[in-house]
Amino acid sequence: MGRFVVKDAYFKRAKSDGFRARSAYKLKEIVEKYPIIKKGDKVLDIGCAPGSFIQVISSIVGERGLVVGIDILPVKPFPSCNVKLITHDIRDIDIKVLLLEHSIEYFDVITSDISPNLSGIREVDNRNFYDLFLSVVNIIKDGLKEGGFALIKAFYSESLKDMENELKSLFKGVRLFKPSASRSVSSEIYFVCMYKK
Numbered sequence: 001m002g003r004f005v006v007k008d009a010y011f012k013r014a015k016s017d018g019f020r021a022r023s024a025y026k027l028k029e030i031v032e033k034y035p036i037i038k039k040g041d042k043v044l045d046i047g048c049a050p051g052s053f054i055q056v057i058s059s060i061v062g063e064r065g066l067v068v069g070i071d072i073l074p075v076k077p078f079p080s081c082n083v084k085l086i087t088h089d090i091r092d093i094d095i096k097v098l099l100l101e102h103s104i105e106y107f108d109v110i111t112s113d114i115s116p117n118l119s120g121i122r123e124v125d126n127r128n129f130y131d132l133f134l135s136v137v138n139i140i141k142d143g144l145k146e147g148g149f150a151l152i153k154a155f156y157s158e159s160l161k162d163m164e165n166e167l168k169s170l171f172k173g174v175r176l177f178k179p180s181a182s183r184s185v186s187s188e189i190y191f192v193c194m195y196k197k
């Protein structure tokens with residue numbers, strides 16, 4: 001009972017704080033512990049709808065920074081001029097074209113909170129998530145600057161170690177972190193990836 005009261009509080013807080021989703025508090029907690037986003041950064045947010053990560057990132061990077069959000073679903077526009085939104089499936093995004101279109105050489109930070117539509121069949125959901133993870137990794141390879149940071153949501157599964165190894169080959173430091181704003185019944189966890197090689 002106590003646990004539900006606490007977790008529900010994030011939902012209510014998001015409403016009263018004007019966040020589009022409770023996920024905002026997960027990102028806030030992560031960047032407090034690992035300050036991977038700074039003022040002026042150019043950030044790509046993958047799987048961004050409805051946009052609460054974008055709200056947090058936009059306030060950190062400020063008006064000289066930029067947040068580009070991509071989701072397969074349309075996202076309600078933001079008034080802030082440092083936010084650009086793209087409606088697209090990340091599995092067929094051409095990151096080099098996207099960089100050119102936004103006159104960016106590379107992103108400083110890439111965040112991914114992407115999750116597939118769940119079928120309820122564990123093997124299918126794990127495979128679908130792993131496919132999305134590989135697309136995120138390809139975007140990181142070509143779109144993130146050397147020395148850049150990434151934050152990637154994952155789910156506990158047999159593939160978690162493979163994902164960690166893949167990320168360790170790309171970054172000097174990789175940490176696993178579960179924010180307390182993430183429901184304890186959820187198997188989600190975040191990879192905090194530091195200093196792209």
Ligand SMILES: C[S@@+](CC[C@H](N)C(=O)[O-])C[C@H]1O[C@@H](n2cnc3c(N)ncnc32)[C@H](O)[C@@H]1O
Pocket residue numbers: 020021023024046047048049050051052053054070071072073088089090091113114115116117132
């Ligand atoms: C948990 S939500 C993200 C919440 C978001 N971080 C926020 O703070 O508002 C996961 C998102 O991944 C998106 N998604 C799933 N598959 C996708 C794909 N192939 N391409 C782009 N976005 C996808 C979903 O549409 C969904 O909006």
